[in-house]
Amino acid sequence: MTCTKDGREHAVTDIDFAAGHQARRGVYRAVCRHDVAPRSLSAPPGTPCTECKHWMHTQLTAETAEPDWLRWLKTLLGSGVLPDSGPPGPEPRCGGERAIAPAQSGRESN
Numbered sequence: 001m002t003c004t005k006d007g008r009e010h011a012v013t014d015i016d017f018a019a020g021h022q023a024r025r026g027v028y029r030a031v032c033r034h035d036v037a038p039r040s041l042s043a044p045p046g047t048p049c050t051e052c053k054h055w056m057h058t059q060l061t062a063e064t065a066e067p068d069w070l071r072w073l074k075t076l077l078g079s080g081v082l083p084d085s086g087p088p089g090p091e092p093r094c095g096g097e098r099a100i101a102p103a104q105s106g107r108e109s110n
């Protein structure tokens with residue numbers, strides 16, 4: 001969200017956007033604590049705020065990082081502690097399918 005005051009593009013969380021909308025002051029608190037008076041959405045974005053940019057990068061890195069449990073599981077699979085696949089289970093049953101009756105024409109000769 002680009003601010004009319006400093007011309008920079010700031011990051012505003014959904015929560016802060018909702019709070020700003022509810023306060024009806026026309027300003028929204030950015031993650032860098034700057035109060036953003038938003039520029040028209042049709043205007044091109046301003047220069048990114050370095051603090052907000054850093055915050056966004058941190059968030060993206062945290063989201064794409066492999067969770068601990070997955071790394072642990074891969075370690076176990078790689079070490080041969082766990083089998084690649086479990087014992088064969090029962091075959092899935094495919095019976096019981098019924099042919100769908102063709103739709104009637106809707107004409108009745110009464």
Ligand SMILES: [Zn+2]
Binds near residue numbers: 010030051052
């Ligand atoms: Zn900012």
